[in-house]
């Protein structure tokens with residue numbers, strides 16, 4: 595993997611049904627357990643930070659705010675982009691049927707994400723902020739990040 599300058603923040607959802615909380619332990623299990631145990635077998639989890647339903651931000655993989663993505667900071671959120679990206683995930687993204695993509699962000703999560711993105715851009719002016727669906731053919735994070743950035747006047 596090529597590591598380099600931090601170029602973007604990628605926003606994700608956990609793809610879990612509305613109202614269901616997700617713990618960091620669950621994410622570790624999904625991503626880093628061997629395939630034989632139902633995980634993906636990745637060396638590292640997919641995200642640096644997790645935004646809970648109540649807006650609390652939990653760090654999953656430590657990082658510093660210098661301009662480089664150091665090897666120990668890399669997470670596996672989007673193949674081909676990880677060496678130059680930071681990944682943040684909010685809990686949710688699916689309707690109660692557990693299948694339909696839906697922006698399930700709570701008021702607290704929206705507020706936390708807004709603060710998070712603003713802080714990221716203060717630390718990394720010039721970096722871009724994208725949804726996972728702008729990098730891959732996916733519904734994740736179940737909302738239009740570009741539109742939201744405009745609506746909230748973040749960018």
Ligand SMILES: [Zn+2]
Nearest residue numbers: 606607726734
């Ligand atoms: Zn994603």
